[in-house]
Amino acid sequence: MVGLSQHIVTGVKPLVLKLGRRFYHLLERLNLPVKAWEWPASPSRVPELLREGQWVGMIYLDIVEFQLTEQVYGSLYCQQVLGILDRLVKKQINALLEPYSLLETRRWGDDLVIYFHSFSQSPPAPLDLSRLAERVKESLGTELNLRCSHLIPTALNFHVGYSVVRPTRENFEKALYNAYKEAVLVAKSQLDAREVKRRQQFTELLLNKNIRMVYQPILALDSGQIIGYEALCRGPENSFFASPLNLFGYAEKTNQLYALEKVAREKALAGLAGDLAGYRLFLNISPHVVHDPSFRADEIRAYMDQVGAAPERVVFEITERTSIEDFRTFRQSLEYYRQHGFKVAVDDAGSGYSSLQAIAELQPDYIKIDLSLIRDIDKNPTKRILVETFLTFAEKTGSQIIAEGIENSDEMACLRKIGIPLGQGFFLARPSYPPPAVYMEAARMLEENTGTGTATARQRSRLGRMIPVGSISQAVTTIDTRTVTREVVDFFTHYPQVEGVAVLDEEKQPVGLVMRDKLFNQLGTQFGFAIYTERPISLVMDCQPLAVEHDTPVEVVSQVAMARSDHKVYDSIIVTKNRSYHGLVSVRQLLDAITSIQVEAARFANPLTGLPGNRQIEAELLNRLSGEQPFSVIYSDLDHFKGFNDRYGFERGDQAIKLTATIISEQVARHGRPDDLVGHIGGDDFIVVTRPEVSEEICRKIIETFDQKVPELYDPEDRERGYIDTKDRQDRPVRLPLMTISLALIDCHPGQYTNPEELARTSAELKKYAKSKEGSVFVKERRRRST
Incomplete structure (x- = not known):
């Protein structure tokens, strides 16, 4: 009995010889074994019908274990069996296929394919097709055994499969091949009627x-x-x-x-x-x-x-x-x-x-x-x-x-x-x-x-404001709109390190940009050099370059520059001061500045939470104290954290600190302002620098979220009891409630405080008072210091 892949090839190759060579090359690429047979030379009507939009039915029959039968009883007897099968098919098949009409039959060895069709009938449904194939199988099988009993005493049985080839105007070879594979799979009991129906539905789905x-x-x-x-x-x-x-x-x-x-x-x-x-x-x-x-x-x-x-x-x-x-x-x-x-x-x-x-x-x-x-x-x-x-x-x-x-x-x-x-x-x-x-x-x-952005984005933006784009710009030579293109080419030739030049109007305001590579590419076209060389540069310059004010943060400039269309994303940026030309910044300079900012931020960030550390906190407070705008500072501290840390260990303690950092950062992101700061002073101490109009709401949301999420850090039995048993600093047994958070809120008016140390002292008093109260609370400094 030949294998499945051999069935496919031996059953299709003779048809391929009639349909053309394209399908044969497809089979060759599959590297499947091809069995040599003597093929009939009569042409097939199947391709013609498929091209005309007609369907074609297919029934596949294969004698079970015929190769073994041939080894036992000899090839002479088996050839006679196949001859009897050919005569039976010729005599009975038309009646067996009713109400459909026989198109042709093809047999290669013990593989028999029967093609049928009807101009007046729709293609049979999968269940009807299954019954039709079984009828052909039973009738031919019964008659074949009656006529061959004197040749081969054992009963001969058929595998039977079936399929419908859908109409197609292109690639009918592939449609035939897929239908044949489907029929073989059915014959080998790998497809049932339901699966055949699904395949037909999918084929129609693609076709329509x-x-x-x-x-x-x-x-x-x-x-x-x-x-x-x-x-x-x-x-x-x-x-x-x-x-x-x-x-x-x-x-x-x-x-x-x-x-x-x-x-x-x-x-x-x-x-x-x-x-x-x-x-x-x-x-x-x-x-x-x-x-x-x-x-x-x-x-x-x-x-x-x-x-x-x-x-x-x-x-x-x-x-x-x-x-x-x-x-x-x-x-x-x-x-x-x-x-x-x-x-x-x-x-x-x-x-x-x-x-x-x-x-x-x-x-x-x-x-x-x-x-x-x-x-x-x-x-x-x-x-x-x-x-x-x-x-x-x-x-x-x-x-x-x-x-x-x-x-x-x-x-x-x-x-x-x-x-x-x-x-x-x-x-x-x-x-x-x-x-x-x-x-x-x-x-x-x-x-x-x-506009509030995210904690990470705000942190980068705040750090970016420490470096205004004007501080990294270069005062590259400029040209005016009347400059001849040839002169610009000469300039770029003499100064190969220059990537671009700004074009200014009579009032020294930028109106265009010329990038070296783009200029040379434009002049390198078939007629570019002849057309533009002796004409004003205004004809080839970019009339809509990116221009920013000198005090714009480099991070903001970077975001805007990267949002440009692809063909402009690497163009230089024009920097202005009061709308007059100040200099140029290349994308390389911009990215170098951003990288330096991020490296600097990473150096001084808290390693556990990634939030700004004491150096950045101090710089932010000094900047705010020297300004003329009021601001608020929120200092946070965890209550009963040491007992929790002793009870569960440092790893669980770190989880509590990171959870606190996340809660504070998220609430500031939702309710704060773009330039707010969330910093990690150390241990379980955090700081928020924000605006007075949102500070109390931030405190309330931090407490609400903390009380909701912190019980998840405790073991179920401790969480259920609402306390843990541990020891105090004198090693005495003590019963501690679940952790809470205490917040000290200070509103700072211009000139009220002179340095961060004063703020720290005031906050220490407030935190001590807050920690004396039960549960999570925030307290606000109500005293107004004289200025």
């Missing part, structure tokens, strides 16, 4: 492009603005294929993933001219699809040109349904699409074994953090650390992080605190059509906190 697209928004978490939509594919409603897991899983199972993704791409891209106008489109593709001949960047771009959409608006989202075996080749394939302007994202980062390698190898424009890391990130410090690591990596490689699967307000608040720039999830909006707006609750929360 009967899928629907839904869209889920991707938001900028700092502003709440929708920057794009992810296109998601769904099958017909109320069907097995309505679920994307079933839809794509079945496509992969039946080797039709290319076909499904092609239909999905066409439907998703069609939205760029309508519902998605102005937004980025995130399009899921499997890694292997880059090898699909129908997935061509030039064709996709040509289609987008027709609908007036730029390739930069399309982001190919690489999923991990299949692993990437050869990253070098895959990266080269992706580069072809990038050259046409398309962007790349890596999906589900952190969920699969190859996701980190994919990020490192592919250097994507976007990194989508898997929802498994986002789920309960507000409650899981380890997840926060992992996501912060991804963010740091992204910032250093020029990628943008998208947090997937945001399902509640706490997760979103935590992600904003960390500094994650983009997000999507059910809390923001579920996938639907037409593309949805952001849900009201999420929109309200984002609107209320717009």
Whole structure:
């Protein structure tokens, strides 16, 4: 008995010889063994009918263990059996197939394929087809055994399979091949009637492009603005294929993933001219699809040109349904699409074994953090650390992080605190059509906190204000609008270290920018040199360069510069002072300054919580005390922390400190102001520098959240009792209640305090008074000091 792969090939190759060589080459690439037979020379009507849009039925018969029968009884007897089978088929098959008509039969060895059709009848349903095949099997089997009993005394049985070849005008060889494979699988009892029906439904789904697209928004978490939509594919409603897991899983199972993704791409891209106008489109593709001949960047771009959409608006989202075996080749394939302007994202980062390698190898424009890391990130410090690591990596490689699967307000608040720039999830909006707006609750929360940023972002912004962009700018030679282009070329030639020059008007105000590389590229075109060399530089300059005031923080300038379109992102930035030219800053200088700020911040941050340490706290207080604006300082201290630390150990004590840091940071992020400071003085002592109008609300929210979350740090039996048994400083047994938090709030008016030490002394008195009260409390300094 030949193997399954050999059945497929030996059953199809003779047909291939009649249908053309393309299919034969396909089989050769499969490296399957081909058995030599004497093939009939008559032409097949099947391809003609398929091209005309007609269906063709197929019944496959295979004599069970015929190879063994041949070894036992000899090839002479078995050849006679096959001859009798041919005569039986010729005599009986027309009657057995009614109400359908026989097209032709093909036999290769003990494999028999019967093709049938009807111009007036629809193709049989899977159950009817099964019954028809069984009828053919039973009738031929019974008659064959009667006529062959004198040759072979043992009973002969058939495997029977069946399938329907759907009409197609293209690639009918592939349709025949898939139908044959399906029939063989049925014959080997690997497919039942229900599965055959499902295969037919999926084939019709692809043929009629009967899928629907839904869209889920991707938001900028700092502003709440929708920057794009992810296109998601769904099958017909109320069907097995309505679920994307079933839809794509079945496509992969039946080797039709290319076909499904092609239909999905066409439907998703069609939205760029309508519902998605102005937004980025995130399009899921499997890694292997880059090898699909129908997935061509030039064709996709040509289609987008027709609908007036730029390739930069399309982001190919690489999923991990299949692993990437050869990253070098895959990266080269992706580069072809990038050259046409398309962007790349890596999906589900952190969920699969190859996701980190994919990020490192592919250097994507976007990194989508898997929802498994986002789920309960507000409650899981380890997840926060992992996501912060991804963010740091992204910032250093020029990628943008998208947090997937945001399902509640706490997760979103935590992600904003960390500094994650983009997000999507059910809390923001579920996938639907037409593309949805952001849900009201999420929109309200984002609107209320717009401008406050996150704890990490605020910390960077505050540190960035210590270095105004004007301090790192260089007074590079300028030119005016009447300067001849040839002179600018000569200038760049003599000063190769200069990347760009500003163009000024008569009032010395910047009106344009000329970058060396762009100028030379423009002049290097076929007629560029002849057209522009002797003409004013104003004809080739960038008339809308990025210009900022000299006192703008370098961090703010960096964010604005990186938000420019791709072809401008590395252009120099013009720095002005009272709108007059002050100097130029290159992107390299800007990034060097940001790096220095971050390194400096890391040096003096508290190692346990990552919050600013005493040096930064002192600098902030001195800056506030020397200013003319009132501010508030909140000092916090944990009650009964030492007893907790002694009872549970230092590791649990560190958890309590980190939990306190998280609670304070989150509440300041939600209710504070962009320039607020959260610092870690040391141990269980923290400080908040904020504005008087929000200070009391911050205190109340810190206490409320602390009392809610701190019991989770205790063992269940201690939490249930509401106290722990430990020892005091004199080693005497003592019973301590659960930890509480005491806050000392001081409003500081201009000139009221002269140095941080005075504030510290006042806060020490207030904290002592607060700790004398039961439970979590905050006390406020009511005395007004004379100025």
